[in-house]
Amino acid sequence: MSGLQMNYAPIRSRQGELVEAAESLGDVLKARACDAELNRRLSPETMADLFANGLLGYFVPARFGGSELDWGAQIHIGRALAHHCGSTAWIGGVVGSHALYIGRMDPRAQDDVWGAGANVLVSTGSVMRDVTVETLAGGYRLSGRWSFCSGVDHASWALLRASPSGDHRQSYFLIPRADFAIEDDWFVSSMSGSGSKSVLVKDVFIPDYRVLSMADMMAPSPPGAQANAHYLYSGSFRPFSGSNLMGPILGGAEAVLFEFERMMATGEGGVDASDVQWQLTYAEAAAEISAAEQLINLMIRTQTRYGSVGLPIPKAERIAVVRDRTYAARLCLNGATRLVTGLSADSVLKDAPIQRMFRDLQGMMQQIGVNWDRNMINCAKASLDMNTDIPELNAD
């Protein structure tokens, strides 16, 4: 056995275990999905299951008891969870991955978050309103309101973006639960169980070591690198950002496909398996979702191939990452839309799981990370060496 294989075998094995654990929770998560939607948050039991199975600790540094897995783990886990509940997938595959950001911050901030244990959820907020940042000796005073903080009911910390300089240069501010309030404003038609409520902060002092500029967060050798050697904490992070959504999106589309297969077998929803048009619909949707899977796997391979050895991803491949993930997301939505469009009115109106699965997928597609117009326009600009709104596309 080569040294390379010896190094990587345990990592692969742990990721496989976690994906298996995510799938094994399927029946439980499916049974709770409706309540999660109605309660507009995941249940404490679901959070306990995620923590107990390590499904939120894959990017927690090993020195705190986390799994410290390679890039892509969050996408595979998010995909597996989405087969059963879109909101759980969002918390598991997207919010859970934010541990990476903490692992890149000052080691004292990491101690604050994980010193008492690795089972900690950090909710993030980037869409802000009425934010003020005052620079003080040894830290900052922060006030404002941040929207779309997924899983915040279960979070012990919030990682919020704001600009100390008042311009576009933003920083991350890490704030303990005691220092922020939650505004119950999450009344949505999809991804309701993600509990993405707003966070209110009023005149809170944040020490310097719990603040990190976005530029430093994204650059190689951030403060956390002195404690965590893994490339995800020590290398450039720009090429990785914006891709976490793909696990829940792919899994969400597959959930619709799997449910449709079940309906074909039972004849529910007016689906007639012997009808050629349904057969064509099914085959085309399956092909679209399968193509999306291949594009997402290619994206992960590209990001990991360069990131794991500390090499910058060439510009052409960075463009391809953004373009292909956006196209993969569109394929997922197109495939799922194709499947649900012809279902009988009862499937739209009654409490059939497929309608929630589809609504959740539509909600995920509203995220800016997979916004077709924004990403495609910027990819075109980058290809023509024009300046873009997506930082990772601008550098050579």
Place this chain on the structure above:
Amino acid sequence: MNCTDILSRAQALAVELKAQARATDDGGLSAEQVMALAEAGLLEPADPAVVMEVGRALGQGCGASAWLATAFASASAAVQRDPDLATIVGAGRVTLGGVPDEQTLNLVDGQIRLSGVWPSVGGLDHAEWILLSGLSWEGAPVCALVSVGDATASAYPHRGGLRGLVWRRVALADAPVHLLSVGDEGRGDPGRQALLLGALVGVAHGAYADYVGSTRARISGVGGQAVAQFTQVQARLAESHAELKAADALYDEVLGHTADGQADTAECDRDRAYIARKAVEAVNRLLGQMGAMGLAETNPVQRRFRDLRALASTPRLDWTAQAPAFGRHELGL
């Protein structure tokens, strides 16, 4: 009351219903709202074209009201075709039931009785009778009129469209029913599903108007720019507007055929479904431009999109079903 009066009243009421639409979505249509619809004469029209136009006017304000007016008026008209049933129903309101999960019709002691489960019936709180479809008796398609009092209705979690109708699961256990033969316009419901096209077009236009109003004032959450200044936003708006305009043109043609009693054709079926498809695509594109704010239930475009999808899933408006049907017709099959 002539047709112009009725439509004027529908348009006026739509303004009020629009202002109440969020509360209607949360708590269901109120008795006062349904009373207002009735007092305006909007639950009575028997003329299919007028029913469509009332639905279109109301849909610009509130999808649930438009559905209810269309369903109640068309169910009532179907019942009125049979003098005996008209006497039984009297002044009672009739709502429409969809396709059953399971059902059996039996003759017991000279009385026809029905058992089964209808997974989603809308507007039940405001009706005394339900007209249930998808049945056959002695080899012929029929509808069954059943008293709401003989049905067991249960609520279920519903997060999809037309929530103001408070959808219920209806179960019947040997309930006495009166049968109504399905007329020549009937496929499924008593031939009146197609009239929901008016409500659908109205909802789509309401969504467009709400989107334009919102986007004129919207500032980007990230970057702080006026969203209306983005070229792609302008281009997507134009594409959706063009689709709705094309849908309107087809709608006018279908409406004309409906008024002439010539709308039960393969071509009209195709056009109705194509209008529904274009309307959904147009509004879906607009919603996609709204980013995460498009998720919020307080966002009227989100509510209207949900309503639109629910309306477009009506079998007579479903492109997946109607497109091959037209193809078969053209190919002489």
